Amino acid sequence: MGKRGFARAHHVAFFDAMATELPDDYAPQEVNHLTLGYFAIGGLSLLRELDRVNKDEIAKWVLSFQVHPEAHGDEDNGSFYGFCGSRSTQFPLPNVKDPCHNGSHLAGTYSALTILKIVGYNLANIDSKALLLSMKKLQQPDGSFMPTHIGAETDLRFVYCAAAICSMLDDWTGMDKLKAKEYIFNCQRQVTDGGFQGRRNKPSDTCYAFWVGGVLKIIGAYHLIDHCALREFLLTCQSPAKKIKHSAGALDQNTYTVLITGLP
Template sequence: MGDPGFAGFVRTHHVAFFDAMATELPEDYASQEVNHLTLAYFAVAGLSLLRELDRVNKDEIAKWVLSFQVHPEADDDVDNGQFFGFCGSRSTQFSLADSKDPCHNGSHLASTYSALAILKIVGYDLPSIDSKALLSSMRKLQQSDGSFMPTHIGAETDLRFVYCAAAICSMLDDWTGMDKLKAKEYILNCQSYDGGFGMVPCSESHGGGTFCAVAALRLMGFIHVDLEANLRESASIDIHMLLEWCVQRQVTDGGFQGRRNKDSDTCYAFWVGGVLKIIGAYNLLDHHAIREFLLTCQSPVNADVVGILMYKYNTRHSRTRSQHLSLVASVRPPSSTTMAGVGSAVRRLYLSVYNWVVFYGWAQVLYYAVMALQESGHEAVYAAVERPLQFAQTAAIMEILHGIVGLVRSPISATLPQIGSRLFLTWGVLWSFPEIIRYSFFGMKEALGFAPSWLLWLRYSTFLLLYPTGITSEVGLIYIALPFMKASERYCLRMPNKWNFSFDYMYGSILALAIYVPGSPHMYTYMLKQRKKALSKAKTA
């Protein structure tokens, strides 16, 4: 059984796994000896995230990590082109006999990142490290386009090593090791047309590359932790497209995919989820769905291996390294996890009740309108539906608040004009049909977690006809009422008065008519996009 705060998550077994990995790796990892420091980083970081770091001897770990650091033998060695960082393992500390570069010392940018991260986690005083040679030699790894090689003898250059360099400078609190502006330029060149980032310029967007790009920009101070600030000051990267790309990576099984048209994978819960966290949009992912997906990837307990996270489709060891961390990183300490679960349940209950109550209000509007038409004619419709109409439509104000506080994902730019126009002038018979469909759809989604396919189709198809009809009706009715507004001066405020302010309802209505010009196409195109997205998801489900 897992701990009470981790429903379904067998915490004790994960702790045991990381504890074992921090001291001795199993035989299957022999081929990964060159990445010994990186593997140690995942084990130590896992224990730290689970608040179990006291299980290991932190001083011994720090001493072991420091033994991999390469120091120049003389001051002028820094100028001979070598990188004086950390080696990844014991075997890489020694140069090979047939090495093309007799000065090669085995230092690697990724290993240096892992080493410093471990030291920071165990509480080692990083400023005491001899970082001058490390940073000055690391700067020589930066290429003319702003990218970084991981080692001075040559290798691939991509966003992974730009991120490593930025993280190293950040942890050492010294940015002399890189040219931030050149690195920023390289990162911007890696953003693809769809908003994500490829590992190199002009390549396909990838979850890992996107994390490296965004995390590096954040460390260098080019983007903010607040979403509103990023959206307002998005000169560095296209935040809007990035946000859309990240949200679209969460697929129907609740997990995240690293690229379009790929299966979901546990590691991307960390990479893509991390991007959303960094830019301040963590609330946009479906926390319950991703948690459920990750728990399905938790292997059953057996005698040999406990707590290992596995990709559902026979993932190799090289990919499993990052997956070990993914579930742990997404689970909070027991107290906060419990609160998050309670908060999610309260949210679903509230939205379910809200949608069904408003559905009932609009159902009344439709019923009374039809009955009035049959019995007394159209002149009696408004009197018959006035009270339920006022209730149902006024309750929609809450939808604006839902979007503002992040309770739902609907953008304010689409919700505000839609609700505002209906509050301004509502034709009960027309709008009762789509609203009954709309609120019953969301009521079922929140209460039951699903909605039938026919209701989904109605939700995202009836607007094709009813939006143009309703908008035309609203505009026509406002126009017809203008002479009455002018003659009656209803809702007008004339001067002099104690507020020293005047308002003419007729001119306000004319202004409202003008807003329909840009507002109507915006709402209609937004719904077309939502329709395409919702129905395409239904086909692939």
């Protein structure tokens, strides 16, 4: 078998298409629209092809998903004041007092800030005080994070999102770093195929090359990764159509194609 190569031109064309209009097959993922946008824009940026998109229009679109407190002091009312992940989760605040109708999500917030940073928007214009104060309440006693204030599963994806948000805003008041580090090291495990698991007894997945690798990079422990083994695992997940899948036998998705960022 010949040496596997990275099909750059195919990936550029794929991300360019995804940044313009998502195929019908992505309709069930509407709740993750902002995150899917991040994967497309982020992929183009990594491949040095960002000039293909209108940066000002993208920034305007992203900012329209931000949730703001209705009144002074509301940032401490238990809701999370970040970014909604899609229009279907973006409920109008006027006359809606039920906190469940605030659809802010940690992954959507990470995606929003990352897109804004990629396209050159000044993050100093973001209401970071309300965002970080409310985000800190999502951290659990074991150091992990829930993605929303109404509860959900906790794992390394959301620890990464919280750490990246604090890093981008240059303000670490949104999390307890010591607790987060303890949680990360309690989860650390690179399996024999070279990939990473997100939880015990879960198959290796390309997405955790991103989540785990990203957290280790932020906290200064990136040297612990077996880079050659990880690269080989990621390339085994490249499909005949030159897209990256979450595992060797799965379907193509832009969600996983952007995880070429895990290639050492």
